[in-house]
Amino acid sequence: MPQNAKLQSRHLLGLQHVPAEDIQLILQWAGHFKEVINRPIKRVPSLRDLTVANLFFENSTRTRLSFELAEKRLSADVVNFSASTSSVKKGETLNDTVSNILAMKVDLVVIRHSEAGVAHFLADRVPAHVVNAGDGTHEHPTQALLDAFTMQERIGSLEGKKVVIVGDILHSRVALSNIFGLQKLGVHVAVTGPSTLIPRAISELGVEVIDSLDDALEWADVANVLRVQHERMDRAFFPSIREYHKRYGITMDRLNRLKQVPLILHPGPINRGVELTSEVADSPYAAILNQVENGVAVRMAVLYLLASQSAPQNVV
Amino acid sequence: MAQKTLLNQRDCAVTISRLCHQINEVHVPWDRTVLVGLQPRGAKLLKALVAQLEAEFATGPVANGLLDITFHRDDFRRREEPLAASPTEMNVLIEGKRVIIIDDVLYTGRSVRAALDALGDFGRPERVELCVLIDRRFSRELPIQPDYSGRRVDALNHERVRLNWSGSTLESVLLESPEYAPKR
Numbered sequence: 001m002p003q004n005a006k007l008q009s010r011h012l013l014g015l016q017h018v019p020a021e022d023i024q025l026i027l028q029w030a031g032h033f034k035e036v037i038n039r040p041i042k043r044v045p046s047l048r049d050l051t052v053a054n055l056f057f058e059n060s061t062r063t064r065l066s067f068e069l070a071e072k073r074l075s076a077d078v079v080n081f082s083a084s085t086s087s088v089k090k091g092e093t094l095n096d097t098v099s100n101i102l103a104m105k106v107d108l109v110v111i112r113h114s115e116a117g118v119a120h121f122l123a124d125r126v127p128a129h130v131v132n133a134g135d136g137t138h139e140h141p142t143q144a145l146l147d148a149f150t151m152q153e154r155i156g157s158l159e160g161k162k163v164v165i166v167g168d169i170l171h172s173r174v175a176l177s178n179i180f181g182l183q184k185l186g187v188h189v190a191v192t193g194p195s196t197l198i199p200r201a202i203s204e205l206g207v208e209v210i211d212s213l214d215d216a217l218e219w220a221d222v223a224n225v226l227r228v229q230h231e232r233m234d235r236a237f238f239p240s241i242r243e244y245h246k247r248y249g250i251t252m253d254r255l256n257r258l259k260q261v262p263l264i265l266h267p268g269p270i271n272r273g274v275e276l277t278s279e280v281a282d283s284p285y286a287a288i289l290n291q292v293e294n295g296v297a298v299r300m301a302v303l304y305l306l307a308s309q310s311a312p313q314n315v316v
Numbered sequence: 317m318a319q320k321t322l323l324n325q326r327d328c329a330v331t332i333s334r335l336c337h338q339i340n341e342v343h344v345p346w347d348r349t350v351l352v353g354l355q356p357r358g359a360k361l362l363k364a365l366v367a368q369l370e371a372e373f374a375t376g377p378v379a380n381g382l383l384d385i386t387f388h389r390d391d392f393r394r395r396e397e398p399l400a401a402s403p404t405e406m407n408v409l410i411e412g413k414r415v416i417i418i419d420d421v422l423y424t425g426r427s428v429r430a431a432l433d434a435l436g437d438f439g440r441p442e443r444v445e446l447c448v449l450i451d452r453r454f455s456r457e458l459p460i461q462p463d464y465s466g467r468r469v470d471a472l473n474h475e476r477v478r479l480n481w482s483g484s485t486l487e488s489v490l491l492e493s494p495e496y497a498p499k500r
Contacts, residue, residue: 032401036387039406041437044387074387304387312393 007305011123011130014139015181023145023184029301030149030294037073037296046304047076049312053106055098056133057083057113062268062292063133063143067110070299079106094118095125102126107310108303111135129306137171137232143267144177146298148185150291151222154263159186164210164220164262167248167275170197171232174267178224179205192216193226193248196237213248218258224265225250225275245274252279261285268292322450322469322477323489331466332361332486335447336368338464339416346375348442349414354431355384355402358419360481361449365418367484379413381406388430404434411439416463421477422448425460450477450489 007022015023036044052071056064064080071078081101094113101109110131111119116138123130134140152158163182169175169191182189183206190208191198198209210216217223228244238244255261264276264286272278280286323331343349346369353362359382366378386401417431428446435444447464452471471477471491480487 029401032384032386032403035404039437040439043437045433046387046392049393308393308399310393 006309010306010309011119011132012141012302012306013119013123013130013132015141015144015177015184016139018141018181018184020184023148023181026145026298026301026305027149027152029305030145030298033073033300033304034294034297036300037293043073043075045075047071047074047307050107050307051077051079051105052108052110052303053079053081053101053104053128054133055081055101055109055111055113057094057111057118058134059084060112060134062295063112063140066292066295067131067133067142067299070296070303073296074300074303076108076303079104094121098122098126102128108306129309131302131306134173136173137176138173139177139180140173140267141177141181142295142299142302143174144181145302146291146295147174147178147224147265147267148181149294149298150265150287151263153290153294154287155221158182160188161186161221162188162190162219163222163224164190164192164216165224165226166191166213166216166250167193167226168197168228168237169193169202169226170199170237171229172226174224174226179207190216190219194238194244213250214254214257217250217254217262220262222263222265223250224267227267227269228271228274241274249273249275249277250280251277252283255280255285263287265291317495318493320491320493321488322491323467323486325485325487327467328486328488331449332364332368335449335464335466336365336373339365339447340369340373340375342445343414343416344373344375346378348412349379349416350408350410350441351378351380351416351418352406352410352431352435353380353382354417354419354427355382355404357421357479358382358417360479360484360486361420362418363484364486365447379408381408381410383417383431383434385427385430385434388433390426390430406438409439410435410441412442413439414443414445415441416445416447419446419448420479421450421452422446422460422462422465423452423455425456425458428460429458449479449486452477 106128108129110133112133113135116136118135119132165175179189190210192210266288270281353359366380369375369378382405384402384404386399445463448462449466451462451465451468453468475493478490
């Protein structure tokens with residue numbers, strides 16, 4: 001058990017370059033924090049001398065709430081920023097926005113942006129620890145970590161297990177982070193979905209492409225079903241929602257035909273009746289609400305481990 | 317490394333037995349008392365005390381839990397080594413109960429301070445007491461004293477008290493002194 005290990009990186013920008021031990025460490029600490037958030041008083045004082053800025057340049061409900069809750073449960077001071085109500089509208093550049101926020105002495109920055117690489121850009125320029133909460137179609141590391149944590153909780157060790165990612169792979173930062181993270185934990189990862197939504201180079205990542213959803217579900221221990229991201233589609237990638245649902249939507253009928261039903265995950269928000277029917281989403285096969293609960297614990301672990309790397313300033 | 321035996325196997329058995337007598341004297345009848353061991357090193361002492369109380373004092377099942385204080389410590393971000401957490405297993409209610417905190421060695425008192433905070437997350441006990449096997453005198457950094465202590469010891473700051481457990485039996489307690497005292 002790497003009980004005493006420290007994270008090797010100052011930031012959490014993506015899982016591509018995070019070593020497997022760091023992922024294990026975060027998952028292990030998430031277990032401790034899950035116990036904390038099930039206590040009668042769900043708050044510990046660890047980060048009470050720290051300030052966290054949540055910079056959301058792109059809309060988000062659950063990720064933002066989850067981060068905010070994680071920060072508050074660690075007793076950090078929290079400042080929130082959302083692009084729609086800020087000076088970004090007045091034409092301020094990212095660099096200026098960020099330097100202004102940092103002049104307010106922020107220790108950790110959680111950032112979501114519609115452009116890939118913004119978290120990296122920030123990490124090179126600011127003294128704070130940076131956590132990527134989703135950058136364009138690039139990565140969403142904490143989502144992948146909470147997916148892995150939820151899988152581990154439901155089916156045990158992930159070594160040698162099989163996970164299929166279903167749907168809109170092309171526009172999904174969740175898919176990419178899942179692939180990088182799960183492979184480091186020894187998981188066989190496959191993808192399935194309309195061929196227009198599968199990036200051509202995906203096999204270079206060591207990912208298998210399965211054409212039929214039924215074959216994929218039969219093969220897998222876990223199906224991570226992605227949301228169809230209409231907002232990122234600049235043209236028609238499939239003929240109609242109905243057609244999509246017919247070929248790649250998960251229904252009870254489909255699951256009932258399987259020898260063994262895989263665990264169903266979905267990063268939310270669900271398009272009910274598109275990727276999943278309501279019946280499946282609300283069935284015991286789905287761990288969607290577990291994912292939401294675990295999200296807070298995983299984010300607490302990430303923030304705590306990053307914060308533990310730097311000593312408090314201006315104390316002596 | 318110089319070693320000195322503080323308690324041999326017989327002393328250990330006698331001391332734990334005495335602690336049980338003292339606790340029982342105050343806490344009988346046992347319906348309102350909860351023993352809480354501090355992770356990681358108070359856990360074994362907790363088990364030993366609970367086993368002996370249940371076996372020899374007709375206490376019935378003794379309510380007990382394990383508490384990890386990592387997230388309540390005051391040296392987070394102030395030490396070289398990151399802190400390690402252990403599981404908390406508090407499947408008992410402490411609201412309105414008489415709680416005894418169990419730990420192996422009382423040194424600076426900071427762990428106990430953190431434990432009092434952590435305990436507050438689970439409710440408001442009627443009263444909290446402290447039971448330790450070894451009380452290192454004259455080394456307290458906070459105003460905290462034990463209610464029950466196995467053995468009082470005078471040890472220098474660079475010395476360490478070590479408990480040797482074999483399974484659930486305490487075999488000996490040693491005082492270890494490094495050859496070279498680190499600079500303070």
